[in-house]
Structures are given as structure tokens and as C-alpha cells.
Amino acid sequence: MKRNNAIEAARQIVDQHFPNCKGALLAGSVVRNEATETSDLDIVIFDNHLEESYRESLKEFGWPVEIFVHNLTSYKTFFKSDCERARPSLPQMVTEGIILKDVGVMEEIKKEAQELLEKGPKEWSxxxxxxxxxxxxxxxxxxxxxxxxxxxxxxxxxxxxxxxxxxxxxxxxxxxxxxxxxxxxxxxxxxxxxxxxxxxxxxxxxxxxxxxxxxxxxxxxxxxxxxxxxxxxxxxxxx
Known part of the structure; x- marks a missing residue:
């Protein structure tokens, strides 16, 4: 299946599946200009209507898609656990991500992620x-x-x-x-x-x-x- 433009495909996925979300980002290899034939779209969603975070995989518009869904507080738990294990997966995605949708929340979340990355992991004893x-x-x-x-x-x-x-x-x-x-x-x-x-x-x-x-x-x-x-x-x- 022919792939749509990555950013356009990601926007359509957000509009179709998360029309009421407060914020959305496209992260991963496509935003770092490192995409290959097997690359997927990594989309991070912030939706205050959800009670719990979850992850979902699907195929849309010719792309394999990984969706990471959080509410406006649950992402903080993932930020904390990622940093405690010194593998800041979610903060990295948020920092590098291209904003697809923003209803007044993304600036603060991006700032929080960037500060965590710059701080670095806890020093080993x-x-x-x-x-x-x-x-x-x-x-x-x-x-x-x-x-x-x-x-x-x-x-x-x-x-x-x-x-x-x-x-x-x-x-x-x-x-x-x-x-x-x-x-x-x-x-x-x-x-x-x-x-x-x-x-x-x-x-x-x-x-x-x-x-x-x-x-x-x-x-x-x-x-x-x-x-x-x-x-x-x-x-x-x-x-």
C-alpha cells in the first residue's frame, strides 16, 4: 500500500481516532529524517477524557502506527519511571515530537520533558x-x-x-x-x-x-x- 505523507497521515489518524484530545505529537525516525522502509509512525496523544494510559498498534494510510495514549496526569508517571530506569523513552518522544494538535497543553509538557532530559539520570552510588x-x-x-x-x-x-x-x-x-x-x-x-x-x-x-x-x-x-x-x-x- 502506498504511504501517505507521514505528517499528513498522522494528523488524519489523530482526527479520526482522537478528535477530542488536548494534544498530539508525531515522534520517532520520521521526524529525525531517519525513516526506512520499515519505519512506523510514533504518535503520542494527550487526552483528559481517559482514565488510564495505553499503547496501541495499527496500520493506516500505508503506515504501521504505534500510538501512546495518556491523560494530562498519567504521562507524569511514565516520565518519572522512565527517568528512574535511565531510559527516557517518553520524554525523548515528547521533546523531539512535531506537534500535530495543541489545545493549550503542549508547551508545558514539552518544557517538562526537556528539563528532565537536560537534568540527566540519577548518579550511580x-x-x-x-x-x-x-x-x-x-x-x-x-x-x-x-x-x-x-x-x-x-x-x-x-x-x-x-x-x-x-x-x-x-x-x-x-x-x-x-x-x-x-x-x-x-x-x-x-x-x-x-x-x-x-x-x-x-x-x-x-x-x-x-x-x-x-x-x-x-x-x-x-x-x-x-x-x-x-x-x-x-x-x-x-x-
Whole structure:
């Protein structure tokens, strides 16, 4: 099916399905000029007639559509939970979104989202850093010791997630999943992102683990290196 213009299609969807909403935004790849053949329309709705937030998927005007529907207070709960887990999905969509409809509410909501993004995530405590340091070390040990290719691949995947989270969160940066992980790494440090990709690409291509091991050691070095001996969770102090 031939696709209509993204913004026009989004406006028609809002008019048809949410004629009484107070505000609506089009977000996602189409507004960042990054759309591909499989891109969808991400539409955020603010409707004070609804009791609860919900998400819905549909196909209209040749587009797959993801609709995120909130009332004028429920979105705040999502803003808060997104920021607490350091993955500000909704604030990001609201900030980047093109306004499709506004009955006097979008300026304040956009301002709120932008302030949250600029504030950044809560700083990790020393205890959290130590915990993550241990998990990275433990996963690295599994990676080094494994000789089963199938297992190595999944361990490498886990290690990539742990490392990207560690480098971003210890530098007060937001985290994400999938393609957004590398995008956020590039925003943080282009060279580091390049080294990160090269290390894992080298392993996936020919099984060479050396660059990944070095990547881990370089990352943990400012925090005292690999952590195993002396680490404990939940142990009560002797009186």
C-alpha cells in the first residue's frame, strides 16, 4: 500500500481516532529524517477524557502506527519511571515530537520533558558501581573460559549490554536498548563507540576475544580493575 505523507497521515489518524484530545505529537525516525522502509509512525496523544494510559498498534494510510495514549496526569508517571530506569523513552518522544494538535497543553509538557532530559539520570552510588563491576568481571570470566561457540556468542551479547550500560551510567548519561545503544555511545564518545564496535565485530567474525578483554580492563581500571575477591552482597556485619 502506498504511504501517505507521514505528517499528513498522522494528523488524519489523530482526527479520526482522537478528535477530542488536548494534544498530539508525531515522534520517532520520521521526524529525525531517519525513516526506512520499515519505519512506523510514533504518535503520542494527550487526552483528559481517559482514565488510564495505553499503547496501541495499527496500520493506516500505508503506515504501521504505534500510538501512546495518556491523560494530562498519567504521562507524569511514565516520565518519572522512565527517568528512574535511565531510559527516557517518553520524554525523548515528547521533546523531539512535531506537534500535530495543541489545545493549550503542549508547551508545558514539552518544557517538562526537556528539563528532565537536560537534568540527566540519577548518579550511580559507589555500591551500585561496585555491584556492576562485579557482574562485568563475572561475565568476562565466563567469556574468557568458554570454548563453546554458541555459549560465547550469548555471553558476548550480555557483556556488550553490561559494558554499554556501565560506560554511559558512570558518566551520567541516559541508556537505551537495541540501535539506540550505539547511538548514545556515539553521542558520548565517537572514538569509544568505534573501538566498542570493532572489538565485538572482531569477535563475531573470527572468535578473537582480545579486544573485548582489553575493552573491559580499560573500562574498569579507574575503579580498581576486575572485582571478585572480597565482594559480597547481603552479608551482615559481625557485632
Amino acid at each position: 559507589d555500591e551500585t558501581i561496585r555491584l556492576k563491576q562485579y557482574f562485568i568481571t563475572d561475565t568476562l570470566d565466563d567469556f574468557i573460559g568458554s570454548s563453546q561457540r554458541a555459549e560465547e556468542i550469548f555471553i558476548a551479547n550480555a557483556l556488550a549490554e553490561l559494558l554499554s550500560e556501565f560506560i554511559l551510567r558512570t558518566n551520567r548519561r541516559w541508556i537505551a536498548a537495541s540501535k539506540w545503544t550505539i547511538r548514545l555511545l556515539k553521542q558520548y564518545d565517537e572514538k569509544y563507540a568505534k573501538d566498542f564496535v570493532e572489538a565485538f565485530d572482531r569477535f563475531y567474525r573470527n572468535g578473537d576475544k582480545k579486544q573485548i578483554i582489553q575493552l573491559v580492563d580499560d573500562l574498569l581500571q579507574p575503579y580498581g580493575g576486575r572485582l571478585f575477591e572480597g565482594f559480597s552482597i547481603g552479608k551482615k556485619k559481625e557485632k
